Amino acid sequence: MAERYYQPEIECAPREKMIALQNERLVKQVKHVWDNVPYYRKKMEEKGVTPDDIKSIDDLHKLPFLSKADLREAYPYGLMGKPLKDCVRIQSTSGTTGKRVVAFYTQHDIDLWEDCCARAIVAAGGTDEDVCQVSYGYGLFTGGPGLNGGSHKVGCLTIPTSSGNTERQIMFIQDLQATILCCTPSYAAYLGETMKEMGLTPDQIPLKAGIFGAEAWSEEMRQEIQNVLGIKAYDIYGLTELSGPGVSFECSAQSGMHINEDHFIAEIIDPDTGEVLPEGEQGELVFTSITKEAFPLLRYRTRDICRLSREKCPCGRTHVKMMKPKGRSDDMLIIRGVNVFPSQIETVLLNYGYPANYQIIVDRVNHTDTLDVQVEMTTEMFNDQLGEISKRQKELADGLRSMLGISAKVSLVAPKSIVRSEGKAVRVIDKRKI
Amino acid sequence: MSVKQISVFLENKAGTLQGMTAALAENNVDMRALSLAETNDFGIVRLIVDDVYAASTVLKEAGYIHNVTPVLGVCIPDEPGGLHKVLQIMGEANINIEYMYAFLGAASTGHAYMIFRVQDRKAAAAALRTKGIRLVDQDDIAQL
Structure with a gap:
């Protein structure tokens, strides 16, 4: 099947053309922010930078960073680039890591955001012949509204189920022959598990592709979802602070997500020093939004740890690819001084044949951190002999130790005892009082 | 010539065993023998019952992981x-x-x-x- 693009002239633009576009847009955006966002202007003045210092993307590093703390401090209106009367929408973060962030959109911002989502849907093989079920939450969360808008732009028949009510989700997939599913990967896995229990085999499920994001997921989890639903599963990435899903998306190569560089300039920095790292190195992802009007963030630190690749992509898109983030640095746990990402634990579980549904309990007992990985017992794993089960339990614990570098306890729990999430999965319970 | 034993996975928590016996009692399954093997966090209950098929169906419907050996x-x-x-x-x-x-x-x-x-x-x-x-x-x- 020939690769299709939503906006081929942009998505496959030669690098020089993209740099010229980014230069032009960055210069304009910095002026826009300087003139309209006193909060950021003050930061620039403190750093001794004026819009005149920014002539091209090579000057980007001169600009100050914005962090989540800035967004909280400036809440709610402090980072707006347009008067309220020009704005038509807000979206908000889930607030799982603290105070909610509220982002504002003009109609133009929404149009561009929906274009980004449309690119992702087309990259996943979507056309106006498709039936696209959007099972991301609608409302303040950006997942539902973003993919809904993108799906309209592509011309798919859109089923706005929103999240939840699993039986109804499956009914619509079956009755209306949904071909594309958009939701969180953990919910996709749960839908798959439920359909399997209902006796549905992948060839009886009409879906052909899924666009899954809003949480970190492993390559192993992708395989599992693909197998159980009989689809190709594509990753999509985004942040409410920048627009929502569609900041970057996967193509048929499934080997990293193309960043929509006509709207967002990506940098990788050393999270400790703030220095820009050479291309290809792993570090914290920083984005500069060069087209947003209402909420124009410059050099926003995402806390996501990943690396960028400019290797030529077989899909024909020229935009830089970001590798799957190892996890948001918020998700990173420091256990006994060692950095642990839930996605690493997930990789080990799936490698050892355990289900992707798990919970990580971190606690502190006698001044020592404890890590308890809870997994559900399955019929395949179960055996009437305690020794056999304990042996498998030990193998998993050994696997976790070699991946993480610290020892973990493995607890086997009853099936369905770990709460299924319909949105972002709650993987980590940190009971430590520090 | 064999007897079919049903082994059931249970978490080592208060009330889990009675949850299972309740399901069996409600469905008139008669137990002939029972033995328990346990670790700190889970246990295996081994059962000999009059009607293996009925017991297995009841356990499956109630969501218990089990097998027959x-x-x-x-x-x-x-x-x-x-x-x-x-x-x-x-x-x-x-x-x-x-x-x-x-x-x-x-x-x-x-x-x-x-x-x-x-x-x-x-x-x-x-x-x-x-x-x-x-x-x-x-x-x-x-x-x-």
């Missing part, structure tokens, strides 16, 4: 040295016993019954039979 049901004379004799035969035949548990038959039959999980069930059955030890199968269990 053939085990050896052996008739033991209810007298001093009865079990010893059976174990001696197994020892001589080099049969490794994974685990075992007892259940009493009706006093009138003069027999007790033992369930053995062994590595080589067929060899064990043959050894015991040669020495005149009576074995029971699932049908016998159902009729006890």
